[in-house]
Amino acid sequence: MASSLNDFIAGYISGVAGLIIGSPLDVLKVRLQAQGAPGASRNISANKNSLTTMVQNEGFKSLFKGIASPIIGLAGLNSILFASYSASMRLFETLSPPFSTTPSSYTTAGDALQPLSHVFAAGFVAGVACFLVSTPTELVKCRAQVIASQLDPTSSAAAQRAILSESGSWHVAKDVVRRFGLKGLYQGGWVTILRDAPGYGVYFLSYEGLKRVLDIPHGETGGINTWKVLFAGGLAGTLSWASIYPLDVIKTRLQTQPHLVTTDPYKALPIAAPNRHPTVATSLLPKNHSGLVHQTSRQGHSQVPSVAPYKGMVDCAVRSYRSEGFGVFMRGATPALLRAFPVNAVTFFVYELVMAELQKLE
DSSP states (O other), rough: HHHHHHHHHHHHHHHHHHHHHHHHHHHHHHHHHTTTTTOOGGGGGGGGOSSSHHHHHHHHGGGGTTTTHHHHTTHHHHHOOOOOOOOOOOOHHHHSSOOSSSSSSSSSSSSOOHHHHHHHHHHHHHHHHHHHHHHHHHHHHHHHHHHTTTTOSSSHHHHHHHHHHHTTHHHHHHHHHHHHHHGGGGTTTHHHHHHHHHHHHHHHHHHHHHHHHHTTTTOOOOOHHHHHHHHHHHHHHHHHHHHHHHHHHHHHHHHTOOOHSSSTTTEEEEEOTTSSOOOOOOOEEEEETOHHHHHHOOGOSOOOOOOOOOOHHHHHHHHHHHHHOOGGGGGHHHHHHHHHHHHHHHHHHHHHHHHHHHHHHO
């Protein structure tokens, strides 16, 4: 029981550390993935795809847009991930005791290595166990980041404040539950499982394999082992992301469809006289605009074409490929892979460090 609690605590602390380091590139990744999707905001595809431009147009806070949801959810998910992984490894050790007497990083007895097949299986199980937390957390984070990207720096100050307010994680979560119920938080759930289960299998397999190759003693994070742990964690994260990246693109597109991000994308309302008080929707329109706009209510910040929503992950994949080619499945990969190394290097290092300190207290 103490081991599981230690894994949970160390997982949460390391998760928070990784999130803070990786947030700017994660925001950029999500915006690039949503770019070009049916009905996507014009601003997403209008060269708003660099960290410099984001800061210039939206301020420094834009680099951490949507981070409230991950700190609550994804850091908690990290706790579940590491606790589930370690519990699975202990179960496998009980069911099929290893024969080697080489010291291991993940066995409670610390006297035997688990087969790497067990490591992958434990990571796979941990990925499935995270589903209930990972799907709603990812959904809220992605929608918050995409809504913020619809900010037009030339619009009125009131409109900009409204968009920034509505792109908050708590506001997005409440809006989803109000409109779709709790099940709305699990849009893109199946593709999330398909992404996370094998992805975390590769994650832990790579990390444990590299630790064995680099000969890192159990619980040792000082001296030369600091750099070894950082390298193993960073490379494991990069390999994991590379193995499942196309699925992450599909997940993002499913979770950030305009009819989901906006309250009522198909309801058209006339624009009144020019002296009408500006709303979030009308403030973003060109001054010479006339006619009807697609009202996107409190959550809407751009016109939304009447494009049929994706029916599921297969439909999303097929339609994305037909309209944008195979390259769409690697869109945003550069910031994602650049982010993966430092984030996971820090995550694993902090995890090992905290676990070592907690074990000293036992």
